[in-house]
Structure formats: C-alpha cells, structure tokens
Amino acid sequence: MDPRQVRNFLAVVEHGGFGRAAAALGLAQPTLSQSVKALERELGVALFRRVAHGVVPSGAGRRFLGPARQLMHDVARLDASVGGHQRPVLELVAAAPLAAHPGAALVGSFVAAHPDVLVHLDRGAVLTRVRDGAGELGLTYLSTVDDLRTVELGRHTFVLAFPPGTRLPGTGDRVPLRILDDRPLIGVPHGSSQRRLVEAALRAADVHPRLIVENGQRDLSAALVLNGVGAAFVPDVAAAALTARGAVVRAVDPPLHLAYGLVHRPIALTAIAEAFLHHVAG
Structure with a gap:
C-alpha cells in the first residue's frame, strides 16, 4: 500500500x-x-x-x-528517525474555549523555537479526534480518561461576567453563586467539562438560574453578555477584555476551577509531538 x-x-x-x-x-x-x-x-x-x-x-x-491515520503517523515517525526531509507537521486539536487561551500562546512560542514546523490546529471533539487519530495531541479540560495519557498544563478559574450596567449587591470583588438565582444565564453545551462543573456547583448551592442561551463559542458568549442577554461563566483569562468592553465581572465564591492540559494515545509520539509536549510542559 x-x-x-x-x-x-x-x-x-x-x-x-x-x-x-x-x-x-x-x-x-x-x-x-x-x-x-x-x-x-x-x-x-x-x-x-x-x-x-x-x-x-x-x-x-x-x-x-x-x-x-495511524499509518501516516508511523510514516512520519519513520521519516524523522532516519533524518528525512519532510517538513514536520504537528497535528493539534483544541477544545473551543482553549484554542485561544492558552492555545495561541503555546503554539506561538513553539513555532518561534521551531520555525520549520507546520502546525495543523483544529477545533472539535478533542477526545474523539485524538482517539481516532485525527489529532496526535489534544488540548482540553482534563477529566478521567483511562485510555489516554494526560499532561496537566494549568488551571482556569471561572468568573461571572454580567451585562454592562448590571447593579450587584455589595461592593466586593466576589459574588456568591446565589446571585444567579432566577437570573438569566448563558450556558455551554451538555457534556462539556465546564457545564458539569457549573451544574454541580449550582446544585450544591441550591441555585436555579434561568438558562437563556446554550453555545460553545467563547466569543459568542462574550457578545451575548455585552448585548444584555444574561450572565455567563468565563475563564479568568477573558476577564480583562470583557471588563474593558463594559461587562461587570466578578469572581465567584466559592471559586470554580478546571485543570487543562494535553492528551494523547498511549503510543510512541512523533518527534515533533514529543518536542511540543516537552516545550509546553517544561
């Protein structure tokens, strides 16, 4: 063949x-x-x-x-092992919330150190695409995945962003989850790590917001908040930009955290995937 x-x-x-x-x-x-x-x-x-x-x-x-896909993965490894001249390609799949933060910075620093590399950066169902070989490495929020190896890179703390002009009780920089009771909320799709985290916290606090919109795109959630649709949980790395555009952003008490990192199949990686893993984890 x-x-x-x-x-x-x-x-x-x-x-x-x-x-x-x-x-x-x-x-x-x-x-x-x-x-x-x-x-x-x-x-x-x-x-x-x-x-x-x-x-x-x-x-x-x-x-x-x-x-x-496994065959092409093996061909790339063989080529690298004998000093082949094919341009190295990194196949990376990132969950939509993580492609921009920290994905863009990780890819940027890596290609600066390896200017000969071509990065195929795709967004989609990370675990599925890594399992079937569509992506060699996946950047995602981490959960228990016994069939994949995981490398934790950091954590996102989720804060609440409210539409511009929202008046909140108190003057502190933190708000309790009960502030969401019967308040319009923009949510992310079922099955996502963020959705599971938020729903568990709301159940524990016996808080019942009114879910208005579901979507999995961070930029769209920000636009919906800024246009007065409702509040949304966003990663802390997005807080400054939303505040600058007029949103009212507050930390949550108790805090909500999600670890993120890389996942890959338990097989030998191509040399360029190994280099990326060491670069971002080092």
Whole structure:
C-alpha cells in the first residue's frame, strides 16, 4: 500500500470532496481520483459515497480512517528517525474555549523555537479526534480518561461576567453563586467539562438560574453578555477584555476551577509531538 494513496484518501475525507482535496494537495483532480480508485481496488471496497455537496466515507471508509491515520503517523515517525526531509507537521486539536487561551500562546512560542514546523490546529471533539487519530495531541479540560495519557498544563478559574450596567449587591470583588438565582444565564453545551462543573456547583448551592442561551463559542458568549442577554461563566483569562468592553465581572465564591492540559494515545509520539509536549510542559 502506497502511503501517498492513504494521504490522498484522508485529504478527501477532511475536505469533503475531491476538488477541494486536490486543490489543498496541489494535485490535478483526475490524479487524485485515480489514486483513491487504486486504493479501493487494492482494498476491495468502496471508500466513499456521494452526497449532495460532495462525498462522505462509506461504512468501510469510516472503518479505514483510524488505521489510515495511524499509518501516516508511523510514516512520519519513520521519516524523522532516519533524518528525512519532510517538513514536520504537528497535528493539534483544541477544545473551543482553549484554542485561544492558552492555545495561541503555546503554539506561538513553539513555532518561534521551531520555525520549520507546520502546525495543523483544529477545533472539535478533542477526545474523539485524538482517539481516532485525527489529532496526535489534544488540548482540553482534563477529566478521567483511562485510555489516554494526560499532561496537566494549568488551571482556569471561572468568573461571572454580567451585562454592562448590571447593579450587584455589595461592593466586593466576589459574588456568591446565589446571585444567579432566577437570573438569566448563558450556558455551554451538555457534556462539556465546564457545564458539569457549573451544574454541580449550582446544585450544591441550591441555585436555579434561568438558562437563556446554550453555545460553545467563547466569543459568542462574550457578545451575548455585552448585548444584555444574561450572565455567563468565563475563564479568568477573558476577564480583562470583557471588563474593558463594559461587562461587570466578578469572581465567584466559592471559586470554580478546571485543570487543562494535553492528551494523547498511549503510543510512541512523533518527534515533533514529543518536542511540543516537552516545550509546553517544561
């Protein structure tokens, strides 16, 4: 099996079509199509099925995704082990709240030290994408994941941001959770670490806010707060920017913390992933 065929298969999956994948790879579309057809003949299965706006993996294609990504991972490791000249690529998947803080700073300092590296930084379901090989490293809030290795990098403390002009009782810089009772709240989606943390704290305090909007994008939550929709829990690293734009930001009593860090499968990492891990954890 030619690794280039596997690379081409993965490109079609990631770009959702042969035309877009060919453009990304710098290939003519007929060349890419022939490469995938040759791989399908070798495997004896159809890897794609057509849909309205492109192609999606068939059942066999979905089953081939994990092994295909593992093969490309192994090829990269082999190339690095013999001093190959391929440009090193770091495959990093970051949870939406962490891609900007601390993700941008971590990637920035790393590429400054390794200017030859190309970083593929994606946002999405981190644990799923790391498990299936779509990303070699994942940056996420940490929880118990027995099948993945974790490296804690730090913690976020969550504060409450209120719309501009909000009048709060008292003059301190902290507010109790009970201030949210029957108050409009902007929440994050079910299943997220932040959602579990906040819901557990609200249950323990017997506090019942009115959930107005659910969304998983920090920038959108900030815009909703600033436009008077409701209060939102945000990481402390976002507090200064929100305050500068007029939001009323207060620490929470008791404080709410979440550890964040890197996750990866329990296999040997590529040299560039190892370098990134040591860079950010050192």
